[in-house]
Amino acid sequence: MDRGEHSFKIFDRSGTFLRRxxxxGLEEGLLFQPVDAQMDSFGRVYVLEAGARRLQVFSLLRPFEPFTLPGI
Known part of the structure; x- marks a missing residue:
């Protein structure tokens, strides 16, 4: 989690960068003050944003359209 860049980066177990x-921003797919991220067994990444008061879901698998659950 990089709160200064409002982003998070995924690395493999050996430390190799995989994806950012x-x-x-406040638009879908952008982040505003992310505070936590968790990944499930399907490769979906859930990002909680304090600034935007929402939960966004991303995927390590492409193509995937992120979606948002507002009002968290």
Whole structure:
């Protein structure tokens, strides 16, 4: 989680960079003050944003459209 860049990065177990999600913004797919992220067994990444008061869902698998649950 990089709160300064309003993004988070995924690395494999050896530390190799795999993918980055987000950047500063309020639009879907962008992040505003992310505070926590969790990944499920299907490769979906759930990101909780304090600034936007929402939960966004991303996927390590492409193509995937992020979606938002507002009002969290």
């Amino acid at each position: 999600f987000g950047w500063y």
